[in-house]
Amino acid sequence: MRHFEHFPAGSTYELGATRLTSEDIIDYARAWDPMPFHLDPGAARRSPFGGLVASGWHTGAVVMGQFVRTLLAGSACQGSYGMDEVRFLAPVRPGDELRGRATVEEASPHPRRPGTGTVRFVVEAVNQEDMTVYRMRTRLLFACAQPAGTEHEAVSVRR
Template sequence: MRHFEHFPVGSTYELGATRLTSEDIIGYARAYDPMPFHLDSEAAARSPFGGLVASGWHTGAVVMGQFVRALLVDSVCQGSYGMDEVRFLKPVRPGDELRGRATVEEAAPHPRRPETGTVGFVIEAADQHGQPVYRMRTRLLFARAAAKSARREAAGARH
């Protein structure tokens, strides 16, 4: 189980890779971002993109899924303060493979909750050619391992 202490500043984590198909792009767009250049290849060909592209929010959702599966599912994450600086850097097209990476930019004990700490990540994704396609920053709250040990010791002293 990953705690606050498992995320030192400068650590980088590979999040995996996900290839997007036309069906993935159109399906997401139908449900969440029905712009013509996400839904229809012919309309997309006439757009400034010159072809079908994934919604930036689709790209973000895919990378967030990678982040959660690679790092957060096996952690004591207690939620997020939100996202900052969300950037869609390059259009994602059918057949592109998104490769996510998370880097710890900051980590500090919580100022009012000593049993927790905050970790600031920059989450990035590149395509199969290494070209950056997505970036965002987020701060997450994690339980501290030291706090868990202190609670165990206190509980043992009472018995």
């Protein structure tokens, strides 16, 4: 099980890859983001995108799934403080393969909760051309592996 101590600043984790199909894009859009350029290939061709594109929220959901399955599920994560930044940097099209990556930007013991620490991640996705298409910054709370009350050296890096 991964605890706070397993996420030193500067560490990078590959999160896997997911290829999106037209059907994936349309199904997600139908349920959650029914804009014409996500739903209808004809309307999408007439849009500024010039073709069908995934919702940014769909892209985020795919990458979040990678992040949870690879790093958080089964870890000592105790929740999130939310997202500090979410950016949809380039369109994601049918056939694109999203490869997620999480980098620890900062890790430090929690100032008021003994036995816990906070970890700030930059989570990004690149497509098959290594173009960054998505980025978010998020801060998570993790239990420490060491007993509560044990002093930890702050491991803090901010970029």
